[in-house]
Amino acid sequence: MEENFKEKEVPSEQAPANQTKSKNNLNRRQFLLSSLGIGVATAVGATIGVNPFTKPEEALAEGTEKSIPLIVHDNMPIEIAKDYKRFNQKNTIFCRFGYDPEIMSIGKTFSEKFHGVVPPSGEPGFTETDAAVALAAWSVDHEFATNSEFGVPNQGLYAWEGPINQRKPGVKDAEDGTSKIKKAAKFLGASLVGIADYDDRWVYSEFFNPFTGENSSPEFSFEPKHVIVMAIEMDYESFLTAPTLLESAAAGLAYSHMAETAHKVATFIRQLGYQAIPCGNDTAISPALGVQAGLGELGRNGLLITPQYGPRVRLCKVFTDMPMNADKPITFGVERFCETCMKCADSCPSKAISRDKKPSMQQGPSISNNPGVRKWAINPEKCFKFWSENGGDCGSCIASCPYNKLDVWHHELARTMAGTPAAPMLRSMDDLFGFGKVNDTQEIKDWWKKDTKY
Template sequence: MESRNPSTNDDLQNEGRRKFFKLSAIGAGVAAAGAAGGFISYRVNGVPHDTFPVEIDDTVLTPFDQRNSVFSYAISQKLQEQYPERNTAFAEELGIPVFTFSSIMKSLISHSQPNPAAWDNNTLGYRQIDWALCHAAVGPLDRYLAPKSKFGSPATGEHTWDQLNLATEKWQFSSPEDASQHIKRAACLFGADRVGITHNDPRWNYSPIFDPITSTEYSWDDDFPFVPKTVIVLAFEMDYEAIRTAPSAVSAASVNNEYTEMSLVAGQLADFIRRLGYKAVASGNDLGNNVAYSIAAGLGEGARNGTLIVPNFGSRVRTAKIYTDLDVVEYDKPRSFGIMEFCENCKRCAEQCPSDAISMDDKPSMAPTYPGSDRIDIAWHGQKGIKKFYNDAKKCFKYWGDNGIGCVICIKACPWNKPDFWHHRLIDASNTVTSGFVHKLMTEADILFGYGNMEVEKAVEKFWVSDKEK
């Protein structure tokens, strides 16, 4: 992604440099890490693994029932009618008299309309022009690319299960490496920022698949059009300056724009593969767990806030995937980048979360630990048996309703979320080989530099006065 207005970026870069070199203790730590030379380069590129790099308890872990997804549940009137006790139990947990998921959806829908009642033209980030940007960014997705795919609705638009344009003759790649190279090059041409390829893994697939719009359940054996063997994962960078405006409508515009782009690109790549004679289905938030597949494909690591962190982009990414029966392809290995160790010592996203939805635990766990997580009527959505930080998605989603739009404050606050300046890459490099005390220093330095805590109105002003370089 190109940088913003040169004057804006230069000022920010020079300020960052000055503050960076004033922190002599941190500078010494970075220099010491730099002395490791080739080892740092090795760690920055990630330590490869032959198996999934996160500890898993296969006696507990089962495929995720999509009916338990907070997003699918929130737009399914049938599910809400089936489990009315969930609203009551969650209201009790929050200490409020009434809670309904349908009320959150009504709030989100009302703000998606060109309705003056939803505008606050006296507040930067929530004005008519900010809301216009937010919803124009997602317009093509909702109209025809893949309606409701953000909430997990399968087989819509570009995510069709129909094997359109399937060639009757299969293109013969010269080798698995050749297949991987051509697929990745096509994906980058279409617009993906990162590409990884991994095996289809039933542990990361929703089962059953659920359409929250029609309340239809699908199985992989009886309903999916083929037996998938490979999953191609695509990562898309979200705009840095827009994310800095979180939780305003401008930050949501960046999220929406990548949802639109990822649906288009995934659809194009699926069409490309079908035209080579192999079956393929594009997928956004439907069909399976994007973070798990991204980790398996070597794109990054899971973070404390539940998102994927990709080196150079941080958690400022959205991901899509393509399921295909093409299996003569070189698979990427999952890699560790030192991100989880950093998350253990940082907690910046949890401290900034307005709904207290993100875990403050010192270490990841194999099951949820947040209050009420032992009650099935409240904590129905967790996929236990994976060593990670478990967060309360319902508290997060409630804030969406309060805000009238998504949030992404946790992404804004993350120290890995930076523009691509050389001194940020140097810090990223040191993060891979240091731990504990130095990680805490890096977090404090991030706050000192002014990243991740810019006031919303100031960030909105900066966003609207900057231009892409031509």
């Protein structure tokens, strides 16, 4: 699976601005490694498949506070069935909201609480003020990209058509297009940007609008060549309050930013004279595109795990015919780490996350799982049922994930130990150093007093 890999690094400048790395990180790392009696070079080689005697120094240099070593693949680093069939959007949990009696009932309760029709409970994290800030954060998405979170395409900020500059200034070539789009997307709001070649396997076989009950075919008005996949970081401290409405506020803010950013990037492309289709959750399966675009790996929690922010991102994308070069997929040891970590599964209030040791090609527990891709499948019915009881989305599987907070000593340790008998200790160390807190009462109490970067 690790075909023709070579290593590249993520520069430290890509670290989240609100996360300062402690000066004693290296000491912790050295202490832990030495106390476990593990030779770093040997273990790194064992973990990532690199002969420890050919590249140990390079691997170690990259594993310092300055960078994160990655393995770059020529093809998707996930096994995909030869007879893989495109997924019908109608089977997603949010579309079943439109026709499946059980999910309709859950969805109605969720929607009434989520939109403030039913007053919040008044518990910490669920006050009227918390609900107000959550609705404010979601407001751009709700008012200008209505129902995009349910996967409804081609409306509001995600409109598929927009004025195209008829002077068609264009870009010089694919290299020029790549650098222009990456700079513009970051400037316009993306935290991370990757480019995938257009691959119709990830486009839904049929679209379904749960509010109108209409099916439609995914027909583009042009032939897309690439998909620009953008990750929007969500606020770290708000996620420590998961599953409260303060976490929902952080998710909502990201949804609002997704719509704005995808719209602006599509406008930039159209102003260069090319075609662009901006998308949120709609049209195609975002985590698969995120992997293909080199933004990260799939985790046990079913989410894209990025090296920079872990799963604490939301994804939007833009299909286009603008010339550019695709990025290559990456891995950095997530699957091996997930095998023993289980923090998301333990923290999930609805027990929706698989505890299987290995990912699999099987269907998963629900028609809302997409078979034919090797991954851990979550149970979306259980998850959505909890959301409706909770009165907001949850996010505990994001907050609890050790990759959520960038801390390079931890990543290095994970890579080092993942393939060794000491791997089960990784999770305990994460707890020991206070990472991955969920429903933290102090954080909930302090949320309104703390400044944020937004």
